[in-house]
Amino acid sequence: KIFAVIAHRRFHSKQGLFPKWKFTFDAEQEMYICPAGQGLKYRTTDRKGYQQYASDPEQCKSCPFLNQCTQSKNHRKVVTRHVWEDSKDWVRNNRLSKSGKQLYRKRKETIERSFADAKELHGFRYCRLRGLPNVREQALMTAAVQNMKKMAIHLDHREKRG
Structure with missing residues (x-):
């Protein structure tokens, strides 16, 4: 669903x-x-x-x-x-429906922004090592760092709300 x-x-x-x-x-x-x-x-x-x-x-x-x-x-x-x-x-x-168009507009704020942050802030523009296992490790580490930052921001907002 x-x-x-x-x-x-x-x-x-x-x-x-x-x-x-x-x-x-x-x-x-x-x-x-x-x-x-x-x-x-x-x-x-x-x-x-x-x-x-x-x-x-x-x-x-x-x-x-x-x-x-x-x-x-x-x-x-x-x-x-x-x-x-x-x-x-x-x-x-779905994409051509009214709610689909509204949801698709959020793509640039969520998905595309995440890739841009990975490239600009976490060295995702170039791979530091060679070979598929090493590149996979770099991608997973980058994703883990981004998830930790999201969790920290979420916890901070929750703490400020009380």
């Missing part, structure tokens, strides 16, 4: 081609519907968890949107959907 608000990365489609959001997913039929109304049927799932939905090249040859849809020589459009896409949509809707 966690209200997840996670940053997003904007992936841009090729210039002049329809972006993925122009294709609507029909969960009942488990297929994508293209802007021309043709169905892209499930084809396979790769090892990274991406399901591929492909169009019928025979129908795409005569489509008026072919140049805006794909540059494929065999006239086939392939749209990918991750197996966790439903969860990604849920997080995306």
Whole structure:
């Protein structure tokens, strides 16, 4: 029951081609519907968890949107959907909600500030030693110091309140 608000990365489609959001997913039929109304049927799932939905090249040859849809020589459009896409949509809707926007604004005050303090005050900008175990140790020591400082500040505030 966690209200997840996670940053997003904007992936841009090729210039002049329809972006993925122009294709609507029909969960009942488990297929994508293209802007021309043709169905892209499930084809396979790769090892990274991406399901591929492909169009019928025979129908795409005569489509008026072919140049805006794909540059494929065999006239086939392939749209990918991750197996966790439903969860990604849920997080995306959280981020775009009013409470999600308010929570995301606090990121710069909490998370980003913590990284900035680690870099500026605790030598996190450069690793002092080489090797993964040594770098991991430095990161854990830095995190421990930051947590101790937070606890000290919290206890001080609590003591002043009485």
